[in-house]
Amino acid sequence: MYLRSYTPVAILSTICGTTAQLVNPTNETFGNVFNFWSKTTDGWDLTRGNSTSAITLPMPHPAGNVTIQPASSALVIIDMQNFFLHPDLGGDPLGRALVPTTIDMIHAFRANGMKVFWTNWGLTDFDLMSMPPAFFRDFSSDGTSGSSLGSDMGMIQGNISVGRKLMRGSWNAQPFGDLFDEQVGGVANGTDFYFNKNRLSGMWGSSTPMQTFLQDNMITTLFFGGVNIDQCVWGTLLDAYYKGYDVVLVDDISATTSPAAATGMVDFNAALNGWRANSSDILPALM
Structure with missing residues:
Protein backbone atom coordinates (compact mmCIF):
# COMPACT_ATOMS: atom_id res chain seq x y z
CA MET A 1 0.00 0.00 0.00
CA PHE A 34 -7.49 30.52 8.54
CA ASN A 35 -6.36 33.13 11.08
CA PHE A 36 -5.03 36.50 9.98
CA TRP A 37 -4.83 40.25 10.47
CA SER A 38 -4.67 42.72 7.58
CA LYS A 39 -2.86 46.06 7.65
CA THR A 40 -4.96 49.09 6.75
CA THR A 41 -3.94 52.67 5.98
CA ASP A 42 -4.52 53.68 9.60
CA GLY A 43 -4.21 50.46 11.60
CA TRP A 44 -5.33 46.85 11.55
CA ASP A 45 -8.31 44.85 10.32
CA LEU A 46 -9.06 41.99 12.75
CA THR A 47 -12.24 40.78 11.04
CA ARG A 48 -10.49 37.90 9.23
CA GLY A 49 -12.41 38.63 6.06
CA ASN A 50 -15.88 39.01 7.63
CA SER A 51 -16.55 42.75 7.37
CA THR A 52 -20.32 42.51 7.96
CA SER A 53 -21.28 45.24 10.48
CA ALA A 54 -17.58 45.80 11.22
CA ILE A 55 -16.67 48.60 13.62
CA THR A 56 -13.46 50.63 13.59
CA LEU A 57 -12.22 51.62 17.04
CA PRO A 58 -9.62 54.36 17.47
CA MET A 59 -6.56 53.30 19.44
CA PRO A 60 -4.00 55.64 20.98
CA HIS A 61 -1.02 56.56 18.80
CA PRO A 62 1.07 54.85 17.53
CA ALA A 63 -0.77 51.52 17.71
CA GLY A 64 -3.23 52.32 14.92
CA ASN A 65 -6.98 51.83 14.78
CA VAL A 66 -8.51 48.36 14.90
CA THR A 67 -11.46 47.18 12.86
CA ILE A 68 -13.35 44.41 14.64
CA GLN A 69 -16.16 42.01 13.83
CA PRO A 70 -18.77 42.39 16.65
CA ALA A 71 -19.93 38.78 16.34
CA SER A 72 -16.40 37.56 17.13
CA SER A 73 -15.56 40.11 19.87
CA ALA A 74 -16.23 40.17 23.62
CA LEU A 75 -15.64 42.22 26.76
CA VAL A 76 -14.00 40.21 29.57
CA ILE A 77 -14.60 41.50 33.14
CA ILE A 78 -12.32 39.87 35.67
CA ASP A 79 -12.76 39.50 39.45
CA MET A 80 -14.96 42.54 40.13
CA GLN A 81 -16.23 40.62 43.14
CA ASN A 82 -17.29 41.47 46.70
CA PHE A 83 -14.17 39.77 48.05
CA PHE A 84 -11.89 42.23 46.25
CA LEU A 85 -14.07 45.37 46.27
CA HIS A 86 -16.59 45.52 49.13
CA PRO A 87 -15.57 48.14 51.75
CA ASP A 88 -16.63 45.91 54.67
CA LEU A 89 -14.12 43.33 53.45
CA GLY A 90 -11.34 45.88 53.05
CA GLY A 91 -11.92 46.06 49.31
CA ASP A 92 -10.01 48.35 47.00
CA PRO A 93 -11.58 51.83 46.53
CA LEU A 94 -9.79 52.19 43.18
CA GLY A 95 -11.57 49.06 42.01
CA ARG A 96 -14.94 50.34 43.24
CA ALA A 97 -14.37 53.56 41.30
CA LEU A 98 -14.28 51.54 38.07
CA VAL A 99 -17.89 50.38 38.37
CA PRO A 100 -19.70 53.22 36.52
CA THR A 101 -17.30 53.17 33.56
CA THR A 102 -17.38 49.38 33.45
CA ILE A 103 -21.18 49.48 33.26
CA ASP A 104 -20.97 52.01 30.40
CA MET A 105 -18.70 49.60 28.53
CA ILE A 106 -21.05 46.67 29.23
CA HIS A 107 -24.03 48.56 27.83
CA ALA A 108 -22.09 49.68 24.74
CA PHE A 109 -20.87 46.17 23.97
CA ARG A 110 -24.35 44.70 24.37
CA ALA A 111 -25.84 47.40 22.14
CA ASN A 112 -23.43 46.42 19.36
CA GLY A 113 -24.14 42.71 19.61
CA MET A 114 -20.92 41.87 21.41
CA LYS A 115 -20.87 39.38 24.27
CA VAL A 116 -19.90 40.20 27.84
CA PHE A 117 -17.94 37.64 29.85
CA TRP A 118 -17.78 37.60 33.65
CA THR A 119 -14.66 35.66 34.64
CA ASN A 120 -14.45 35.27 38.42
CA TRP A 121 -13.01 33.14 41.19
CA GLY A 122 -15.54 30.42 41.94
CA LEU A 123 -13.98 27.39 43.61
CA THR A 124 -15.35 23.94 44.33
CA ASP A 125 -14.17 21.50 46.98
CA PHE A 126 -12.47 19.53 44.21
CA ASP A 127 -10.55 22.68 43.26
CA LEU A 128 -9.32 22.94 46.85
CA MET A 129 -8.05 19.36 46.70
CA SER A 130 -5.85 20.21 43.70
CA MET A 131 -4.83 23.74 44.77
CA PRO A 132 -1.05 24.27 45.19
CA PRO A 133 0.26 25.33 48.64
CA ALA A 134 1.39 28.70 47.28
CA PHE A 135 -2.21 29.72 46.60
CA PHE A 136 -3.33 28.83 50.11
CA ARG A 137 -0.49 30.95 51.47
CA ASP A 138 -1.27 33.90 49.19
CA PHE A 139 -4.95 33.97 50.20
CA SER A 140 -4.42 33.55 53.96
CA SER A 141 -5.61 36.61 55.89
CA ASP A 142 -3.76 35.85 59.13
CA GLY A 143 -0.81 33.72 58.10
CA THR A 144 -2.54 30.41 58.86
CA SER A 145 -4.18 27.95 56.50
CA GLY A 146 -7.40 28.23 58.51
CA SER A 147 -8.15 31.64 57.01
CA SER A 148 -7.32 30.79 53.41
CA LEU A 149 -9.34 29.61 50.42
CA GLY A 150 -12.52 27.79 51.37
CA SER A 151 -12.60 29.11 54.94
CA ASP A 152 -15.82 30.54 56.42
CA MET A 153 -15.61 34.34 56.39
CA GLY A 154 -18.42 34.87 58.89
CA MET A 155 -20.98 37.69 58.89
CA ILE A 156 -20.94 41.41 58.09
CA GLN A 157 -23.52 44.14 58.72
CA GLY A 158 -25.22 41.76 61.13
CA ASN A 159 -27.17 39.81 58.50
CA ILE A 160 -24.95 39.11 55.48
CA SER A 161 -23.32 35.70 55.44
CA VAL A 162 -20.06 36.31 53.59
CA GLY A 163 -19.62 32.59 52.94
CA ARG A 164 -16.56 30.47 52.32
CA LYS A 165 -13.68 32.38 50.79
CA LEU A 166 -14.04 32.58 46.98
CA MET A 167 -16.17 29.46 46.81
CA ARG A 168 -18.68 29.13 44.00
CA GLY A 169 -22.11 30.53 44.91
CA SER A 170 -20.92 32.45 47.98
CA TRP A 171 -21.80 36.10 48.58
CA ASN A 172 -18.14 37.12 48.67
CA ALA A 173 -17.58 35.61 45.22
CA GLN A 174 -20.47 37.39 43.48
CA PRO A 175 -19.97 40.61 41.50
CA PHE A 176 -19.87 43.78 43.58
CA GLY A 177 -22.69 46.32 43.87
CA ASP A 178 -24.53 47.27 40.68
CA LEU A 179 -22.36 44.85 38.74
CA PHE A 180 -24.26 41.96 40.32
CA ASP A 181 -27.56 43.14 38.83
CA GLU A 182 -25.85 43.69 35.47
CA GLN A 183 -24.44 40.18 35.52
CA VAL A 184 -27.68 38.49 36.57
CA GLY A 185 -29.75 40.45 34.05
CA GLY A 186 -27.25 39.96 31.24
CA VAL A 187 -27.03 36.21 31.75
CA ALA A 188 -30.83 35.96 31.86
CA ASN A 189 -31.10 37.92 28.60
CA GLY A 190 -28.44 35.85 26.85
CA THR A 191 -26.03 38.74 26.25
CA ASP A 192 -23.67 37.88 29.12
CA PHE A 193 -21.93 34.68 30.17
CA TYR A 194 -20.46 33.73 33.55
CA PHE A 195 -17.31 31.64 33.88
CA ASN A 196 -15.82 30.42 37.14
CA LYS A 197 -12.05 30.13 37.40
CA ASN A 198 -9.74 28.40 39.86
CA ARG A 199 -6.47 30.23 39.17
CA LEU A 200 -5.52 33.85 38.57
CA SER A 201 -5.96 33.32 34.84
CA GLY A 202 -9.33 32.46 33.36
CA MET A 203 -7.46 30.90 30.42
CA TRP A 204 -5.02 28.80 32.47
CA GLY A 205 -4.38 25.21 31.40
CA SER A 206 -5.10 23.21 28.28
CA SER A 207 -8.75 24.29 28.33
CA THR A 208 -11.12 26.28 30.53
CA PRO A 209 -14.89 26.85 30.37
CA MET A 210 -14.29 30.29 28.84
CA GLN A 211 -11.84 29.01 26.26
CA THR A 212 -14.25 26.26 25.21
CA PHE A 213 -16.98 28.87 24.75
CA LEU A 214 -14.64 31.07 22.69
CA GLN A 215 -13.81 28.18 20.40
CA ASP A 216 -17.41 27.01 20.01
CA ASN A 217 -18.57 30.54 19.17
CA MET A 218 -15.57 31.53 17.02
CA ILE A 219 -14.72 34.55 19.16
CA THR A 220 -11.25 35.90 18.44
CA THR A 221 -11.01 39.48 19.79
CA LEU A 222 -11.07 40.14 23.54
CA PHE A 223 -11.20 43.40 25.53
CA PHE A 224 -10.03 43.09 29.15
CA GLY A 225 -10.78 44.97 32.38
CA GLY A 226 -11.12 44.29 36.10
CA VAL A 227 -8.88 43.70 39.12
CA ASN A 228 -6.07 43.30 39.74
CA ILE A 229 -4.61 44.59 36.49
CA ASP A 230 -1.19 43.08 37.21
CA GLN A 231 -2.46 39.75 38.49
CA CYS A 232 -5.73 38.18 37.30
CA VAL A 233 -6.36 40.63 34.43
CA TRP A 234 -2.79 40.33 33.21
CA GLY A 235 -2.70 36.56 33.68
CA THR A 236 -5.87 36.04 31.66
CA LEU A 237 -4.83 38.47 28.93
CA LEU A 238 -1.40 36.87 28.63
CA ASP A 239 -2.76 33.33 28.42
CA ALA A 240 -5.28 34.49 25.80
CA TYR A 241 -2.41 36.05 23.82
CA TYR A 242 -0.40 32.83 24.07
CA LYS A 243 -3.38 30.90 22.72
CA GLY A 244 -3.77 33.15 19.68
CA TYR A 245 -6.54 35.59 20.61
CA ASP A 246 -6.49 39.32 19.81
CA VAL A 247 -6.06 41.16 23.13
CA VAL A 248 -6.97 44.75 24.06
CA LEU A 249 -6.33 46.05 27.59
CA VAL A 250 -8.84 48.74 28.67
CA ASP A 251 -6.89 50.76 31.22
CA ASP A 252 -9.65 52.84 32.78
CA ILE A 253 -11.76 49.82 33.70
CA SER A 254 -8.75 48.14 35.35
CA ALA A 255 -7.08 48.77 38.71
CA THR A 256 -4.78 47.22 41.30
CA THR A 257 -3.63 47.50 44.90
CA SER A 258 -0.03 46.93 43.77
CA PRO A 259 2.64 49.65 43.38
CA ALA A 260 2.48 51.79 40.23
CA ALA A 261 5.40 49.94 38.66
CA ALA A 262 3.22 46.83 38.38
CA THR A 263 0.69 48.66 36.22
CA GLY A 264 3.51 50.14 34.17
CA MET A 265 4.80 46.67 33.37
CA VAL A 266 1.36 45.49 32.27
CA ASP A 267 0.74 48.57 30.14
CA PHE A 268 4.09 48.25 28.40
CA ASN A 269 3.73 44.57 27.57
CA ALA A 270 0.02 44.66 26.72
CA ALA A 271 0.81 47.26 24.05
CA LEU A 272 3.38 44.86 22.58
CA ASN A 273 1.06 41.84 22.68
CA GLY A 274 -2.00 43.67 21.37
CA TRP A 275 -3.41 47.10 22.17
CA ARG A 276 -4.01 49.45 25.09
CA ALA A 277 -6.92 51.85 25.17
CA ASN A 278 -9.35 53.67 27.46
CA SER A 279 -13.12 53.56 27.39
CA SER A 280 -12.95 57.18 26.19
CA ASP A 281 -11.27 55.88 23.02
CA ILE A 282 -13.75 53.06 22.49
CA LEU A 283 -17.17 54.30 23.63
CA PRO A 284 -17.69 57.11 21.06
CA ALA A 285 -17.20 54.61 18.21
CA LEU A 286 -19.70 52.20 19.83
CA MET A 287 -22.34 54.90 20.28
Whole structure:
Protein backbone atom coordinates (compact mmCIF):
# COMPACT_ATOMS: atom_id res chain seq x y z
CA MET A 1 0.00 0.00 0.00
CA TYR A 2 1.31 3.45 -0.94
CA LEU A 3 0.55 6.35 1.41
CA ARG A 4 1.00 9.90 0.18
CA SER A 5 2.57 12.43 2.53
CA TYR A 6 0.73 15.67 3.21
CA THR A 7 1.74 18.72 5.21
CA PRO A 8 -0.83 20.05 7.75
CA VAL A 9 -1.51 23.07 5.51
CA ALA A 10 -2.07 20.83 2.49
CA ILE A 11 -4.51 18.69 4.48
CA LEU A 12 -6.46 21.77 5.60
CA SER A 13 -6.45 23.09 2.04
CA THR A 14 -7.89 19.83 0.77
CA ILE A 15 -10.59 19.75 3.45
CA CYS A 16 -11.58 23.39 2.99
CA GLY A 17 -11.28 23.43 -0.79
CA THR A 18 -8.96 26.43 -0.78
CA THR A 19 -5.31 27.23 -1.13
CA ALA A 20 -3.76 28.09 2.19
CA GLN A 21 -1.02 30.69 1.84
CA LEU A 22 1.13 31.57 4.81
CA VAL A 23 2.35 34.82 3.25
CA ASN A 24 0.36 37.04 0.91
CA PRO A 25 2.05 38.63 -2.13
CA THR A 26 2.03 42.21 -0.74
CA ASN A 27 3.04 41.19 2.80
CA GLU A 28 0.11 43.17 4.23
CA THR A 29 -1.54 40.12 5.80
CA PHE A 30 -0.14 38.57 8.98
CA GLY A 31 -1.01 34.94 9.68
CA ASN A 32 -2.61 32.51 7.24
CA VAL A 33 -5.87 31.98 5.42
CA PHE A 34 -7.49 30.52 8.54
CA ASN A 35 -6.36 33.13 11.08
CA PHE A 36 -5.03 36.50 9.98
CA TRP A 37 -4.83 40.25 10.47
CA SER A 38 -4.67 42.72 7.58
CA LYS A 39 -2.86 46.06 7.65
CA THR A 40 -4.96 49.09 6.75
CA THR A 41 -3.94 52.67 5.98
CA ASP A 42 -4.52 53.68 9.60
CA GLY A 43 -4.21 50.46 11.60
CA TRP A 44 -5.33 46.85 11.55
CA ASP A 45 -8.31 44.85 10.32
CA LEU A 46 -9.06 41.99 12.75
CA THR A 47 -12.24 40.78 11.04
CA ARG A 48 -10.49 37.90 9.23
CA GLY A 49 -12.41 38.63 6.06
CA ASN A 50 -15.88 39.01 7.63
CA SER A 51 -16.55 42.75 7.37
CA THR A 52 -20.32 42.51 7.96
CA SER A 53 -21.28 45.24 10.48
CA ALA A 54 -17.58 45.80 11.22
CA ILE A 55 -16.67 48.60 13.62
CA THR A 56 -13.46 50.63 13.59
CA LEU A 57 -12.22 51.62 17.04
CA PRO A 58 -9.62 54.36 17.47
CA MET A 59 -6.56 53.30 19.44
CA PRO A 60 -4.00 55.64 20.98
CA HIS A 61 -1.02 56.56 18.80
CA PRO A 62 1.07 54.85 17.53
CA ALA A 63 -0.77 51.52 17.71
CA GLY A 64 -3.23 52.32 14.92
CA ASN A 65 -6.98 51.83 14.78
CA VAL A 66 -8.51 48.36 14.90
CA THR A 67 -11.46 47.18 12.86
CA ILE A 68 -13.35 44.41 14.64
CA GLN A 69 -16.16 42.01 13.83
CA PRO A 70 -18.77 42.39 16.65
CA ALA A 71 -19.93 38.78 16.34
CA SER A 72 -16.40 37.56 17.13
CA SER A 73 -15.56 40.11 19.87
CA ALA A 74 -16.23 40.17 23.62
CA LEU A 75 -15.64 42.22 26.76
CA VAL A 76 -14.00 40.21 29.57
CA ILE A 77 -14.60 41.50 33.14
CA ILE A 78 -12.32 39.87 35.67
CA ASP A 79 -12.76 39.50 39.45
CA MET A 80 -14.96 42.54 40.13
CA GLN A 81 -16.23 40.62 43.14
CA ASN A 82 -17.29 41.47 46.70
CA PHE A 83 -14.17 39.77 48.05
CA PHE A 84 -11.89 42.23 46.25
CA LEU A 85 -14.07 45.37 46.27
CA HIS A 86 -16.59 45.52 49.13
CA PRO A 87 -15.57 48.14 51.75
CA ASP A 88 -16.63 45.91 54.67
CA LEU A 89 -14.12 43.33 53.45
CA GLY A 90 -11.34 45.88 53.05
CA GLY A 91 -11.92 46.06 49.31
CA ASP A 92 -10.01 48.35 47.00
CA PRO A 93 -11.58 51.83 46.53
CA LEU A 94 -9.79 52.19 43.18
CA GLY A 95 -11.57 49.06 42.01
CA ARG A 96 -14.94 50.34 43.24
CA ALA A 97 -14.37 53.56 41.30
CA LEU A 98 -14.28 51.54 38.07
CA VAL A 99 -17.89 50.38 38.37
CA PRO A 100 -19.70 53.22 36.52
CA THR A 101 -17.30 53.17 33.56
CA THR A 102 -17.38 49.38 33.45
CA ILE A 103 -21.18 49.48 33.26
CA ASP A 104 -20.97 52.01 30.40
CA MET A 105 -18.70 49.60 28.53
CA ILE A 106 -21.05 46.67 29.23
CA HIS A 107 -24.03 48.56 27.83
CA ALA A 108 -22.09 49.68 24.74
CA PHE A 109 -20.87 46.17 23.97
CA ARG A 110 -24.35 44.70 24.37
CA ALA A 111 -25.84 47.40 22.14
CA ASN A 112 -23.43 46.42 19.36
CA GLY A 113 -24.14 42.71 19.61
CA MET A 114 -20.92 41.87 21.41
CA LYS A 115 -20.87 39.38 24.27
CA VAL A 116 -19.90 40.20 27.84
CA PHE A 117 -17.94 37.64 29.85
CA TRP A 118 -17.78 37.60 33.65
CA THR A 119 -14.66 35.66 34.64
CA ASN A 120 -14.45 35.27 38.42
CA TRP A 121 -13.01 33.14 41.19
CA GLY A 122 -15.54 30.42 41.94
CA LEU A 123 -13.98 27.39 43.61
CA THR A 124 -15.35 23.94 44.33
CA ASP A 125 -14.17 21.50 46.98
CA PHE A 126 -12.47 19.53 44.21
CA ASP A 127 -10.55 22.68 43.26
CA LEU A 128 -9.32 22.94 46.85
CA MET A 129 -8.05 19.36 46.70
CA SER A 130 -5.85 20.21 43.70
CA MET A 131 -4.83 23.74 44.77
CA PRO A 132 -1.05 24.27 45.19
CA PRO A 133 0.26 25.33 48.64
CA ALA A 134 1.39 28.70 47.28
CA PHE A 135 -2.21 29.72 46.60
CA PHE A 136 -3.33 28.83 50.11
CA ARG A 137 -0.49 30.95 51.47
CA ASP A 138 -1.27 33.90 49.19
CA PHE A 139 -4.95 33.97 50.20
CA SER A 140 -4.42 33.55 53.96
CA SER A 141 -5.61 36.61 55.89
CA ASP A 142 -3.76 35.85 59.13
CA GLY A 143 -0.81 33.72 58.10
CA THR A 144 -2.54 30.41 58.86
CA SER A 145 -4.18 27.95 56.50
CA GLY A 146 -7.40 28.23 58.51
CA SER A 147 -8.15 31.64 57.01
CA SER A 148 -7.32 30.79 53.41
CA LEU A 149 -9.34 29.61 50.42
CA GLY A 150 -12.52 27.79 51.37
CA SER A 151 -12.60 29.11 54.94
CA ASP A 152 -15.82 30.54 56.42
CA MET A 153 -15.61 34.34 56.39
CA GLY A 154 -18.42 34.87 58.89
CA MET A 155 -20.98 37.69 58.89
CA ILE A 156 -20.94 41.41 58.09
CA GLN A 157 -23.52 44.14 58.72
CA GLY A 158 -25.22 41.76 61.13
CA ASN A 159 -27.17 39.81 58.50
CA ILE A 160 -24.95 39.11 55.48
CA SER A 161 -23.32 35.70 55.44
CA VAL A 162 -20.06 36.31 53.59
CA GLY A 163 -19.62 32.59 52.94
CA ARG A 164 -16.56 30.47 52.32
CA LYS A 165 -13.68 32.38 50.79
CA LEU A 166 -14.04 32.58 46.98
CA MET A 167 -16.17 29.46 46.81
CA ARG A 168 -18.68 29.13 44.00
CA GLY A 169 -22.11 30.53 44.91
CA SER A 170 -20.92 32.45 47.98
CA TRP A 171 -21.80 36.10 48.58
CA ASN A 172 -18.14 37.12 48.67
CA ALA A 173 -17.58 35.61 45.22
CA GLN A 174 -20.47 37.39 43.48
CA PRO A 175 -19.97 40.61 41.50
CA PHE A 176 -19.87 43.78 43.58
CA GLY A 177 -22.69 46.32 43.87
CA ASP A 178 -24.53 47.27 40.68
CA LEU A 179 -22.36 44.85 38.74
CA PHE A 180 -24.26 41.96 40.32
CA ASP A 181 -27.56 43.14 38.83
CA GLU A 182 -25.85 43.69 35.47
CA GLN A 183 -24.44 40.18 35.52
CA VAL A 184 -27.68 38.49 36.57
CA GLY A 185 -29.75 40.45 34.05
CA GLY A 186 -27.25 39.96 31.24
CA VAL A 187 -27.03 36.21 31.75
CA ALA A 188 -30.83 35.96 31.86
CA ASN A 189 -31.10 37.92 28.60
CA GLY A 190 -28.44 35.85 26.85
CA THR A 191 -26.03 38.74 26.25
CA ASP A 192 -23.67 37.88 29.12
CA PHE A 193 -21.93 34.68 30.17
CA TYR A 194 -20.46 33.73 33.55
CA PHE A 195 -17.31 31.64 33.88
CA ASN A 196 -15.82 30.42 37.14
CA LYS A 197 -12.05 30.13 37.40
CA ASN A 198 -9.74 28.40 39.86
CA ARG A 199 -6.47 30.23 39.17
CA LEU A 200 -5.52 33.85 38.57
CA SER A 201 -5.96 33.32 34.84
CA GLY A 202 -9.33 32.46 33.36
CA MET A 203 -7.46 30.90 30.42
CA TRP A 204 -5.02 28.80 32.47
CA GLY A 205 -4.38 25.21 31.40
CA SER A 206 -5.10 23.21 28.28
CA SER A 207 -8.75 24.29 28.33
CA THR A 208 -11.12 26.28 30.53
CA PRO A 209 -14.89 26.85 30.37
CA MET A 210 -14.29 30.29 28.84
CA GLN A 211 -11.84 29.01 26.26
CA THR A 212 -14.25 26.26 25.21
CA PHE A 213 -16.98 28.87 24.75
CA LEU A 214 -14.64 31.07 22.69
CA GLN A 215 -13.81 28.18 20.40
CA ASP A 216 -17.41 27.01 20.01
CA ASN A 217 -18.57 30.54 19.17
CA MET A 218 -15.57 31.53 17.02
CA ILE A 219 -14.72 34.55 19.16
CA THR A 220 -11.25 35.90 18.44
CA THR A 221 -11.01 39.48 19.79
CA LEU A 222 -11.07 40.14 23.54
CA PHE A 223 -11.20 43.40 25.53
CA PHE A 224 -10.03 43.09 29.15
CA GLY A 225 -10.78 44.97 32.38
CA GLY A 226 -11.12 44.29 36.10
CA VAL A 227 -8.88 43.70 39.12
CA ASN A 228 -6.07 43.30 39.74
CA ILE A 229 -4.61 44.59 36.49
CA ASP A 230 -1.19 43.08 37.21
CA GLN A 231 -2.46 39.75 38.49
CA CYS A 232 -5.73 38.18 37.30
CA VAL A 233 -6.36 40.63 34.43
CA TRP A 234 -2.79 40.33 33.21
CA GLY A 235 -2.70 36.56 33.68
CA THR A 236 -5.87 36.04 31.66
CA LEU A 237 -4.83 38.47 28.93
CA LEU A 238 -1.40 36.87 28.63
CA ASP A 239 -2.76 33.33 28.42
CA ALA A 240 -5.28 34.49 25.80
CA TYR A 241 -2.41 36.05 23.82
CA TYR A 242 -0.40 32.83 24.07
CA LYS A 243 -3.38 30.90 22.72
CA GLY A 244 -3.77 33.15 19.68
CA TYR A 245 -6.54 35.59 20.61
CA ASP A 246 -6.49 39.32 19.81
CA VAL A 247 -6.06 41.16 23.13
CA VAL A 248 -6.97 44.75 24.06
CA LEU A 249 -6.33 46.05 27.59
CA VAL A 250 -8.84 48.74 28.67
CA ASP A 251 -6.89 50.76 31.22
CA ASP A 252 -9.65 52.84 32.78
CA ILE A 253 -11.76 49.82 33.70
CA SER A 254 -8.75 48.14 35.35
CA ALA A 255 -7.08 48.77 38.71
CA THR A 256 -4.78 47.22 41.30
CA THR A 257 -3.63 47.50 44.90
CA SER A 258 -0.03 46.93 43.77
CA PRO A 259 2.64 49.65 43.38
CA ALA A 260 2.48 51.79 40.23
CA ALA A 261 5.40 49.94 38.66
CA ALA A 262 3.22 46.83 38.38
CA THR A 263 0.69 48.66 36.22
CA GLY A 264 3.51 50.14 34.17
CA MET A 265 4.80 46.67 33.37
CA VAL A 266 1.36 45.49 32.27
CA ASP A 267 0.74 48.57 30.14
CA PHE A 268 4.09 48.25 28.40
CA ASN A 269 3.73 44.57 27.57
CA ALA A 270 0.02 44.66 26.72
CA ALA A 271 0.81 47.26 24.05
CA LEU A 272 3.38 44.86 22.58
CA ASN A 273 1.06 41.84 22.68
CA GLY A 274 -2.00 43.67 21.37
CA TRP A 275 -3.41 47.10 22.17
CA ARG A 276 -4.01 49.45 25.09
CA ALA A 277 -6.92 51.85 25.17
CA ASN A 278 -9.35 53.67 27.46
CA SER A 279 -13.12 53.56 27.39
CA SER A 280 -12.95 57.18 26.19
CA ASP A 281 -11.27 55.88 23.02
CA ILE A 282 -13.75 53.06 22.49
CA LEU A 283 -17.17 54.30 23.63
CA PRO A 284 -17.69 57.11 21.06
CA ALA A 285 -17.20 54.61 18.21
CA LEU A 286 -19.70 52.20 19.83
CA MET A 287 -22.34 54.90 20.28
